[in-house]
Amino acid sequence: MNTVADLGGMMGFGPVRPEPEDERFHADWERRALALTLAAALPGGWTIDASRSARESLPPGEYLTSSYYAIWIKALERLLVGAGLVGADELAERRALRPGRPGPVLAASAVPGVLAKGSSADRPIDSTPRFAVGDRVRTRNVHLVGHTRLPRYARGKEGVVERVHGAHVLPDSNAHGAGEQPEWLYTVRFPGRELWGEAADPGLTVEIEAFESYLAGT
Amino acid sequence: MNTVADLGGMMGFGPVRPEPEDERFHADWERRALALTLAAALPGGWTIDASRSARESLPPGEYLTSSYYAIWIKALERLLVGAGLVGADELAERRALRPGRPGPVLAASAVPGVLAKGSSADRPIDSTPRFAVGDRVRTRNVHLVGHTRLPRYARGKEGVVERVHGAHVLPDSNAHGAGEQPEWLYTVRFPGRELWGEAADPGLTVEIEAFESYLAGT
């Protein structure tokens, strides 16, 4: 989906404002927003790809005027309503109106293990990788209505395969409940001039991770 | 400039909401916003290109959450402050704090003539057009920090010259007070698939107007 969340190369957002290393949260609600987002994923049952899709699908003006933890909370509310776990009326009234649905809950005792384990995106696959390190490839010019992870600035561009990772879960499919459909994942490097034209910094290289279906040979 | 105002191909803005033909304004302030914007251009002395640049340079989140007449007013305020005609303090206090600077003013009696005359962008030029109708051209992949009128979706794309207009004022230069620097202006047509990839509507063609410096041969 071509959303305002796909920010690479956009202009007009002003300077970057550095921040001290120990400034982890700016308000207590940010702490709770982080924790709620992580904890609700278990009863919610959605994938990380569905979460990202929900965030980037917020109304564009709202996305750009919300802080990132606010984006998380707004997307979490949508996911909860979408999954039927919370009613829109409950969010509007800001209180529970009905009992919850039974299901898995993240116990405090399970948290360290869950965070330490993480969630690998690597999956077995039957095919061999189509591309090898050093191959020239061209990204496809695709404009999907659904979730995708090929940024707009890197579409239809020629680059070189820099790394071959394993076969990873395909976000385009997994975000929409259409299965993991793992694909080979590559790091592809592009000269700045290929992405941004002749005026680009001559010393600039940009790398992205690209799934095999994002790529064609040249 | 790659701004959020460059909207072609973006997604997530919801349905288009038709409106009756006689619904010209939705509030009285919209009427005044229109008239102020037109009338202030004479004392302001800015070009239409500078006006467009001011509008698209509003903070991106503000641009997307403002109605179009609100965008006009916010840009007008910036232009007035930029030209030194109004102080930021006057806008903040919402009243004049100092006398104005003498200069041209649009008289009521002059309005019909000014609107009827308009303002042609056509200029004399010494060169002959580099491209002719039917020529294949490729738009340049440029990402200027300043104002430009080559939409992002049509950069680095191959098309065919459909019309050759006269030599017109170049917005890229004129918006920033660097002179009119007229260039030949062309209409270029692109198959939908060139712009949006294989999944595009096979019957779609998109045309843009492109200045000569936006184009290269193929």
Next chain:
Amino acid sequence: MDEKDMTLRVEALESILVEKGYVEPAALDVIIETYEKDVGPRNGAHVVARSWVDPAYRERLLTDATAAIAELGYGGRQGEHMVAVENTADEHHLVVCTLCSCYPWPVLGLPPTWYKSPAYRSRVVIDPRGVLADFGVTLPTDTRITVHDSTAEVRYLVVPRRPEGTDGWDEGSLAALVSRDSMIGTGLVEVPA
């Protein structure tokens, strides 16, 4: 957006500009009256209807729209460089300004809100049939669609297809059928049932 604050903000700006001597209030009234009463889509409908009844005029309109439109007394601001494009059974035209709000004022007046909205500007160049559906318009799948993105000072007028069952109608009756949307390409002209 806060409508009440916009009212106060614009009132304040007007009073600042008037007090500082940059703007003459009567000039504002003339501008508003011009675009509220005189300049609007009935001008374009006149042009379209004339092209339907007068083949020589149609030819001039399609060859040099600025001059042909001036023949009927329309022109000026935001219509200095006009191009007319004619819908046919094979090809349907749509007009947009993806970058801002460029629109042919002398023939269509001020643009409607939707024309300036991100929803229209973003989508019509990539999914024109989806946009047409929002207007209740469905074209045959084999009708080609050409979208004109007004990225410079050229302005487009779509000449819609003359509906069947209007043989012998006079120019005024035909003009009454021509909607604003049909001259942008988001509507078709139909004879009321």
Next chain:
Amino acid sequence: MDEKDMTLRVEALESILVEKGYVEPAALDVIIETYEKDVGPRNGAHVVARSWVDPAYRERLLTDATAAIAELGYGGRQGEHMVAVENTADEHHLVVCTLCSCYPWPVLGLPPTWYKSPAYRSRVVIDPRGVLADFGVTLPTDTRITVHDSTAEVRYLVVPRRPEGTDGWDEGSLAALVSRDSMIGTGLVEVPA
């Protein structure tokens, strides 16, 4: 954004989720404590300092960062697929996620606000030197810059250059020099004057 309303909104959401039995409040506290106290950029600094003092570890880190980082006890959520890239006199690395906020949590903790901001995400891929200037960092013009846009589940750790004048320093003293920003690429490591 209205901070007070966000406070009320998040409180309400928490109470709804707790009352409906979806969330255990104590689990929230453990999550917060983990990322506020345990998991942060000192982990990454440990990894970087080890790579500076132990050439064999450096080699393992650059070959298989996930495994090398696990050797020091770090790993898990948002660090499942790590790649380490090393700054040199010729090449400087920067990490971004233009699409959202992907970041190597086990080694750097939660991302700073600026890392998730449109200002950083939009600009660092097209104007990295401009972004570095916002951090007060100027690189020699002939230093090449490689920007890593984390568009999938691979996460990057930048190994900054070890500053001169630190020969013989032990791992702990070196780690104390390594800032979070230097491991994203927006900072350099320097010995305090």
